[in-house]
Amino acid sequence: MRSRTGIQLRVPEVCRPSAMREGQVNETVQEYIEGIxxxxxxxxxxxTNEVAQYMNVSPASASIMLKRLAEMGLVEHTPYRGIILTVEGESLAHQLLRIHRLTERLLTDIIGLPWNDVHDFACKLEHYIAPEIADKIAEALGHPTTCPHGNPIDPTVNDGSWRxxxxxxxxxxxxxxxxxxRRAFLEYIEELQLVPGAQVEVVCRTPFDGLIQINVDGTPHTIGPEVARYVWVKEPA
Ligand SMILES: [Zn+2]
Known part of the structure; x- marks a missing residue:
């Protein structure tokens, strides 16, 4: 590159975006695979509509992207039956989730960010972290087994919990x-102290609206079904 003064300008290699080849897994592809x-x-x-809603795009754009993902062999799209990840798609999703969860750990354990902040940051950073770097992060953190929200670093691990x-x-x-x-949900969960490791006693359930009365470490709360759905529990060992 030459400036107006004729001096040769050097663009640092690290700052130059890499050229995207046809069919290459870029950020958008990664986000769709993780979302699906x-x-x-x-x-x-x-x-398709669920994907569009989740990705916050129009059904038409989701449809175009899903066609591309199918051509790349990452999803299988059967008309009227919906979309499912192929083995390749699933293994890419596992790789991305592992990187996401390790990045969250890095942000809480080393950088000191609160647990309700790290998901959104990790969503952005994860696209720039190669699997080999993720291995190094895991090593530096002493091979943690879960993200700060309790989800297994290795997404193929079944922790035996239920909703x-x-x-x-x-x-x-x-x-x-x-x-x-999401931040708002985690803030609410923290308010109730319904965090990983907390003891919860299910006192009673109302028959029609799905409200659950619980004691969290001895403190009574009533929570709705939409909250209880995203809190996973199991019997203490
Ligand atoms: Zn997490």
Whole structure:
């Protein structure tokens, strides 16, 4: 590159965006794959409209992107039956989630950010962290097994927990993980102290509206089904 004065300008290599080849996994592809994976965990096969809503784009743009993901062999789109990740898509999602969760740990454990702040930052940073760097982060952090919200660093691990919304009255449980990591939700969860590691006693459930009366470390609260759905528990060992 030459400036107007004719002096040769050097553009530092690290700041230059890399050229995107056809079919390459870019940031948008990564975000879709991660989004579809999260939706799949909630509802199984996913509809185009659900993807559009989750990604905050129009159904037409979601449709174009899903076609591209299918051409890349990352999703399988069966008309009227919905979208599902292929084996390749799922393994990419696992890789991205691992990087996401390790990045969250890095931000809480080393940088000292609060747990309700790190999800959004990790969503941005994760696209720039190669798997080899993630390995180094894991090593530096002493190989943590969960993110700050209790979700397994290795997404293929089954921690044996279930949703608090499915828990029976009269049971004493331990909070394992929170799967809605948005800031407002985590702030509410923290207010109730319903965080991973907390003891929760399910006192009773109302029959029609799904309200659950609980004691969290001895303090009584009533929570709605939409909150209980994203709090995962299991019996204490
Ligand atoms: Zn997390």
């Amino acid at each position: 994976y999260r939706l799949q965990q909630e509802v199984g096969r996913v509809a 608090l919304s499915d828990a029976e009255a009269g049971t004493d449980l331990l909070v394992i993980k929170i799967t809605d990591e």
